[in-house]
Amino acid sequence: MPPVINKEKCKACGICADVCPMDVFFGTKKGEFPVITYPEECWHEGACVQECPIEGVIKLRIPLQMMICYK
Amino acid sequence: METQRVICDVLCVGGGIAGLMAAIAASENGAVKVVVAEKSNTMHSGAAGMGNDHFQCYIPDVHGDYEAFANDLLYGQFAGRISAMGREAMDFWFKNSYEIVKLWESWGIPMKYEGRYEFAGHSFPGQTLNHLKYSGFNQKPILTKQAREHSVEILNRVMVFDLITDGQGKVIGALGISTREDKLIEFEAKSVILGTGPCVRMWPAPGLQDFNRPLPPSCTGDGRAMAYRAGAELVDLELTAVHAGPKYLARAGQATWIGVLRDRYDKPVGTFLTKPNRYYNDMTLEVNKGIFNEYIKSGKGPIYMDTRGMSEEDLQYMLYWMKHEGNIELIKHLAEEGIDLRKNAVEFMTYDMHIVGGIPYNSKGQTSLEGLYAAGDEWAGGISCAAVFGWSAGKNAALYATSVTSTDLDKVKTDINTRKEMLQDLRSRKDGPKWQEANYALQQIMRDYCYTVKSEPLLEAGLETLIRLKEKTHQYLMAENPHELMHCLEVFNLLDLAELVFVGSLDRKETRGINFIRPDYILTNPMLDAKRHLIRKGPDGLPVTEWRKI
Ligand SMILES: Cc1cc2nc3c(=O)[nH]c(=O)nc-3n(C[C@H](O)[C@H](O)[C@H](O)COP(=O)(O)OP(=O)(O)OC[C@H]3O[C@@H](n4cnc5c(N)ncnc54)[C@H](O)[C@@H]3O)c2cc1C
Ligand code: SF4
Numbered sequence: 001m002p003p004v005i006n007k008e009k010c011k012a013c014g015i016c017a018d019v020c021p022m023d024v025f026f027g028t029k030k031g032e033f034p035v036i037t038y039p040e041e042c043w044h045e046g047a048c049v050q051e052c053p054i055e056g057v058i059k060l061r062i063p064l065q066m067m068i069c070y071k
Numbered sequence: 072m073e074t075q076r077v078i079c080d081v082l083c084v085g086g087g088i089a090g091l092m093a094a095i096a097a098s099e100n101g102a103v104k105v106v107v108a109e110k111s112n113t114m115h116s117g118a119a120g121m122g123n124d125h126f127q128c129y130i131p132d133v134h135g136d137y138e139a140f141a142n143d144l145l146y147g148q149f150a151g152r153i154s155a156m157g158r159e160a161m162d163f164w165f166k167n168s169y170e171i172v173k174l175w176e177s178w179g180i181p182m183k184y185e186g187r188y189e190f191a192g193h194s195f196p197g198q199t200l201n202h203l204k205y206s207g208f209n210q211k212p213i214l215t216k217q218a219r220e221h222s223v224e225i226l227n228r229v230m231v232f233d234l235i236t237d238g239q240g241k242v243i244g245a246l247g248i249s250t251r252e253d254k255l256i257e258f259e260a261k262s263v264i265l266g267t268g269p270c271v272r273m274w275p276a277p278g279l280q281d282f283n284r285p286l287p288p289s290c291t292g293d294g295r296a297m298a299y300r301a302g303a304e305l306v307d308l309e310l311t312a313v314h315a316g317p318k319y320l321a322r323a324g325q326a327t328w329i330g331v332l333r334d335r336y337d338k339p340v341g342t343f344l345t346k347p348n349r350y351y352n353d354m355t356l357e358v359n360k361g362i363f364n365e366y367i368k369s370g371k372g373p374i375y376m377d378t379r380g381m382s383e384e385d386l387q388y389m390l391y392w393m394k395h396e397g398n399i400e401l402i403k404h405l406a407e408e409g410i411d412l413r414k415n416a417v418e419f420m421t422y423d424m425h426i427v428g429g430i431p432y433n434s435k436g437q438t439s440l441e442g443l444y445a446a447g448d449e450w451a452g453g454i455s456c457a458a459v460f461g462w463s464a465g466k467n468a469a470l471y472a473t474s475v476t477s478t479d480l481d482k483v484k485t486d487i488n489t490r491k492e493m494l495q496d497l498r499s500r501k502d503g504p505k506w507q508e509a510n511y512a513l514q515q516i517m518r519d520y521c522y523t524v525k526s527e528p529l530l531e532a533g534l535e536t537l538i539r540l541k542e543k544t545h546q547y548l549m550a551e552n553p554h555e556l557m558h559c560l561e562v563f564n565l566l567d568l569a570e571l572v573f574v575g576s577l578d579r580k581e582t583r584g585i586n587f588i589r590p591d592y593i594l595t596n597p598m599l600d601a602k603r604h605l606i607r608k609g610p611d612g613l614p615v616t617e618w619r620k621i
Contacts (some may be wrong), residue, residue, distance in 0.1 A: 046400040
């Protein structure tokens with residue numbers, strides 16, 4: 001479940017945990033990798049992706065039950 | 072639990088569009104210490120957190136005669152809410168909207184598209200276009216920066232959960248918790264402005280995931296609930312609305328889609344459009360957002376937002392605005408799924424129900440309580456509403472604050488201690504239900520006893536069960552950390568408001584619109600058209616209702 005963080009590239013700056021409107025990263029400690037404590041509370045608006053200073057470190061994985069329907 | 076006292080002239084509860092605009096205006100109008108208490112982080116919090124693209128406004132050079140413009144406002148998505156506010160507030164809103172457009176432009180929010188004011192969406196073909204297309208993607212960081220430059224103190228991760236009155240109905244502060252550490256914050260404020268946005272999570276989510284909502288699930292009607300508990304009047308709380316949009320990925324912003332609603336076999340559902348139009352979205356949806364459910368129930372199958380046939384330029388135009396509408400992740404999902412909007416049609420669905428009534432405020436942002444102001448989605452709604460009334464509330468709250476001499480919280484220490492004990496109880500219980508159980512139980516009751524079709528026996532039965540749930544919740548709920556404590560307080564707020572929805576529904580003995588159907592009172596009563604249905608806490612602590620002329 002979202003968000004997915006690439007630990008190879010993450011610099012543990014904490015910005016995602018700071019801005020997340022739902023506090024999905026609750027419990028993240030300063031200077032450490034963000035922890036995804038409440039993935040089910042993600043709103044998928046992408047604030048963490050947007051504010052992350054390194055492109056491609058955070059990606060949202062849209063859960064299967066949110067897969068869009070089309071023809 | 073640690074306690075911190077914050078003393079200020081103006082306290083803005085919620086750092087959304089209304090709250091930040093109010094804070095900046097308060098600071099410009101003489102308030103020395105202005106504080107914004109924000110549940111998350113003002114950078115991206117609230118319904119406008121990742122942007123918006125429609126700013127409903129009147130620009131004299133574009134629209135000409137104001138009266139003709141004003142007449143057209145009474146059709147379309149926001150017509151009901153605008154007319155509920157009354158003509159004076161409506162005129163105030165739109166006559167002041169252009170000032171905000173210019174102000175935002177000066178702060179760096181792009182209000183023009185390719186050098187011109189571009190209007191599109193939310194209007195019927197032939198009607199005056201009153202929604203300015205603006206590039207709001209960065210609006211929250213810009214407003215946050217403006218607030219800080221105006222010396223506003225922003226306290227992020229603070230959930231305000233109750234107002235403090237002097238015992239005679241005057242608001243003198245508020246109580247909040249830190250959502251990150253065990254801390255109670257006592258705000259001693261000369262005036263308080265509520266801007267906590269919409270009320271989500273009272274009814275079940277549109278899909279099987281509670282936080283998959285078109286509106287932010289972190290906004291749970293806290294402002295309305297605390298205003299009610301403090302003695303303020305609320306209005307039309309039983310009236311509800313639904314949003315609609317892409318099936319299973321719940322996002323607001325349907326008016327940005329350039330397309331025609333069609334059935335499975337490409338037959339248009341409505342009569343307003345036959346091919347995608349850049350300036351006019353398919354208003355069928357704004358006439359009835361429940362149409363997706365109705366089609367399925369009547370055997371006519373799914374409805375699609377058919378964007379096929381639009382030009383490449385129109386597609387790029389739409390994607391540009393979708394990004395500014397806060398839907399950047401939706402665009403990515405479409406690409407990842409290989410959905411090409413020039414070749415594919417996306418199925419739409421009716422989303423969850425939410426209340427549209429709220430805290431009535433006038434053009435000064437005043438509510439029925441002295442010292443208490445409100446703006447934005449606390450009642451009416453939309454970006455320009457939040458900006459215009461937030462600005463006005465900030466200005467008037469600051470002027471009022473200059474006349475207040477004392478706000479001594481120590482005089483109401485017992486009240487504060489009772490609340491503190493309640494928090495400590497929630498945090499100290501070792502077993503018991505968590506907030507999710509209570510929230511789901513509430514949503515179940517609202518779905519089964521207080522949905523679109525309501526009747527006296529059903530409402531009475533539902534209310535009884537709700538009261539039992541409320542008692543149990545207050546008795547047993549537990550929170551393992553400050554984050555869960557925040558959710559417990561949200562659920563308490565939702566339960567209080569749900570009770571008012573039931574009481575208001577029982578008292579509204581008529582059918583009104585498509586979301587309030589009383590088979591036991593099938594007529595719409597025209598005598599109630601120009602009346603507000605008010606609800607407030609009575610002397611015995613129970614809600615009392617009143618019909619009052621607008
Ligand atoms: C995706 C999307 C697109 C939209 N597009 C448009 C559009 O184009 N045009 C338009 O007119 N409208 C649009 N809307 C609606 C618009 O965003 C809202 O009407 C507007 O943001 C309301 O402003 P507000 O300040 O009242 O509430 P919000 O902007 O929602 O702010 C409320 C704030 O209060 C905070 N808060 C809540 N409870 C508490 C508490 N207890 N203590 C402290 N803080 C609290 C929240 O975290 C939030 O920051 C859209 C909404 C969404 C979701
Ligand atoms: S998408 Fe939004 S809610 Fe989800 S983790 Fe990122 S910032 Fe938080």
